[in-house]
Amino acid sequence: MMKMSDVAKLANVSTATVSRVLRKPDKVSTDTRQKVLEAIKELNYQPNMVARQFRTKETKTVLVVIPDVTSPFFSEVLRGIEHTALESGYRVILGDTENDINREHEYIELLLQQQADGAILLTARMDRTRLEEIANQFPVVLACEYIDELDVPTVSINNINAARKATEHFIQLGHTRIAHIAGPMNVILSRDRLKGYEQAMISHQLHIDPLYIKEGDFSLESGYDQMLQLVELEVPPTAVFVFNDLMAIGAIKAAKDKGLRVPEDVAVVGFDNIKMTSVFEPNITTIEQPKYEIGKKAMDLLLNLMNGETLQKKKFVLKDELIIRESSGSKRI
Amino acid sequence: MMKMSDVAKLANVSTATVSRVLRKPDKVSTDTRQKVLEAIKELNYQPNMVARQFRTKETKTVLVVIPDVTSPFFSEVLRGIEHTALESGYRVILGDTENDINREHEYIELLLQQQADGAILLTARMDRTRLEEIANQFPVVLACEYIDELDVPTVSINNINAARKATEHFIQLGHTRIAHIAGPMNVILSRDRLKGYEQAMISHQLHIDPLYIKEGDFSLESGYDQMLQLVELEVPPTAVFVFNDLMAIGAIKAAKDKGLRVPEDVAVVGFDNIKMTSVFEPNITTIEQPKYEIGKKAMDLLLNLMNGETLQKKKFVLKDELIIRESSGSKRI
């Protein structure tokens, strides 16, 4: 493997000049630049990036911590991040926590070890003080998940509003017995969407039956399980707002397996607008989140931070949209 | 940010000793080790990994090139890789090519720049010579996709056999008009599965109508489009073997939209056994690939290669399985 000094020797210049050709070409006369470039080509020289990183203290690498790479939602966000990173010459280190908080910590270590210039967290379940500490030392952006009242740049939609919108959709259709299959309560998104659900119910004077609130774990299977419990209630709900599309799909499956028709017997609304929602039968009414855009925006912010800029605005709330399809049914009479 | 010399000073030893405490603790007496560890804790010292990488020429990082992170199939393989990598102290750089061959080359550059110790390619569409060149210089493992008769370690299933098995399943059920929606023909997997389909047809003396062979692009939408064309043929097929589950889902949707029943009017078999296949209606008959295991095995091999071992065996063919569900229907009379 060739090194810079080899090029320098062949081109009859110093390594300083070679370095300049590579990094600040206009500081070098056209002649020498040409000579050096030829030597580089001749020797098939590739700069040793680690050496450069070591010297410049820039790894040109960002860490992305994601709760689940196999999730149709998060993987789209990841794509947005990765695409944008690449465009700006950054690499992405993948930190799949598999919903395990210890993994989250392990990955964050990479920042301390200076293996990444910054991080985007799609999951932030660690305690606030730890995160604050990290975010004070390194460029960090939160996307999707976030931590309340923490002064760290954040990109997300307004989950409370969106959840309220989804629930109100049911209310407008004439439902009163509306249930909610939530995500794990230690995740803020779950609490937010539950809150939105509650706000909608309360502001329309509808009773919130504690039995109508179930907690899943994001997975299709758990959506199935929780829905089973709901339909077996003495007075089952006529509508269920589900934390995400994956669980919604599980929930609909459960209803069907129990011989119920969706949306006639029980209506369902999901969240995220993953691809499958428009193919599944019935098509699923859901909240569209701009997944790719969230990733892109988060990466853009991170790039700013890594450039040493200070952000005037820290909270970016992107637009969501209720997409009405079949699973929520039509107006009840 | 503290450095090793700070620790050395505080502990009253040389940096050599500090380094030894970190890397070969048994070469240091218990007393000094204790002293050093205390100093490390006291100063909150974290070793600068880039400096270490620079010195040792080991990045403890592997590159994973993947054609599509949002794919339910590949993301499971990726998880297998990532999980195994982490266990062995390796980081994963994500290289999502978005099915773009140029991206593939860009990412491969990282090896030449010594930013990764090795690579796993889940997509290998570049030309053989280039890949050969790379694989001769660096530890590289191919998974899923591969290149014919190339002496690079490979992990996959036997796609030809599996495709034949899927097609023969139709034949056993009494179908004769069997179509195939293939993947892009520049991808070896597509050619293999097509080959398996053809083998099955030929060995059962069934006619292969060129009109029955369609080419999609892996996406659900293309499955939809290709199926539309098939059902609109003058003599439409009664069964369709589809390259992957995603396209199969699209295909089934198309059939339904055209008022056809699946499997009664047209039977479908997919490939990959992604989660959705067991939830979709009808449940989809498919070939199960051990996705996580493929990733794990590939990473294990790569670890061996990076350790300088030479593999006696180079081609690892994992077990696939035909999973019979509803979409392929029952025996025709």
Add this chain to the structure above:
DNA sequence: AATGTTTATGTAATCGATTGCAAAAAAGGA
């Protein structure tokens, strides 16, 4: 006690690039 062995520690070179500073060369001005 003298010698050889083993263990523990330190010295200083090294990895391959970048960059501040100085020197040399070229260009411009009088």
Add this chain to the structure above:
DNA sequence: TCCTTTTTTGCAATCGATTACATAAACATT
């Protein structure tokens, strides 16, 4: 032509760890 300014290049230090080699200390053996 000589002096000043600007441009181009090189010298050598530097980043923070690791490690070959040397030395010192501890221990064992006769």
